[in-house]
Amino acid sequence: MRGTVDNWQVELMDTLSNESDVERAFDAIAACGRLLGFEYCAYGIRAPYPLSNPPTALFSNYPADWQEYYRYENYLSCDPTVQHGRMSRVPIVWNDTLRSASPAFWSDAKAAGLCHGWAQSCSDGAGCVDMLTLARSHEPVTATELARNEAKFRWLVQTAHLYLSPLFTSKLASPSMDKLTVREVEVLRWTADGKSASEIAEILSLATDTVNFHVKNVVRKLCTANKTAAVAKAALLGMLG
Known part of the structure; x- marks a missing residue:
């Protein structure tokens, strides 16, 4: 001005x-x-x-x-x-x-x-x-x-x-869309980079089942059909930092 x-x-x-x-x-x-x-x-x-x-x-x-x-x-x-x-x-x-x-x-x-x-x-x-x-x-x-x-x-x-x-x-977010945990964001970031569940498990020193558990939670929280859609939605909404 x-x-x-x-x-x-x-x-x-x-x-x-x-x-x-x-x-x-x-x-x-x-x-x-x-x-x-x-x-x-x-x-x-x-x-x-x-x-x-x-x-x-x-x-x-x-x-x-x-x-x-x-x-x-x-x-x-x-x-x-x-x-x-x-x-x-x-x-x-x-x-x-x-x-x-x-x-x-x-x-x-x-x-x-x-x-x-x-x-x-x-x-x-x-x-x-x-x-x-x-x-x-x-x-x-x-x-x-x-x-x-x-x-x-x-x-x-x-x-x-x-x-x-x-x-x-503020009207776009689904009422059922819960906030992601730090670990869920971490898993989702590696998923966005193309890493498989087993690769993410090795990187984060977790069991593969644990990684898959986090991915399922993310899909549910973001109200998406699968992990690919979850990654896209999280990225577009600025949730991956």
Whole structure:
């Protein structure tokens, strides 16, 4: 923030520190987006697991017709800004180069009043990826505006990630998913490295049956079908350290 913090930033952090409802927290983020000159705001987050169909949540104050049409057309799967955010944490401005890749998508977005915008994604050690988008119907995002305000845009992204992602991820854990013991994590790490039960037993000076017992406990605690899925889930959730 170049050494300064505006009052709205302090007020936002105070608000989010005491907010447990993700929709109200998003509304506070969107209000700050308006202060920065953007009438629209969107926040999306994708969980790391399961790999085949990771849960995704979207919050926005976009026009209701556009939100419905976006879902109907399954634009999430081809939205150029989302595709960029999955691959890069570098901010992106909606520009002619971006629009040229998906003209039909951008034509529909423009018709809904979403003409200009800026977005950036963020990720954490647990594998969650989220993205904040600021958009408006008028005035392109200029280099002058970026020089003046991009540090604040980036701050808003980090703040949204810090406060909104835990509200989402806290709902992902299964109620029956117990915490792993130190030994179970140790066994799982060696399993992730491709070691067999007998090899792990030798490394840890344990009986092979004991290693298999720990693996079965891990599979049960993580609510997975087998040890391969348990390793993947534990790694994606940041449980292997």
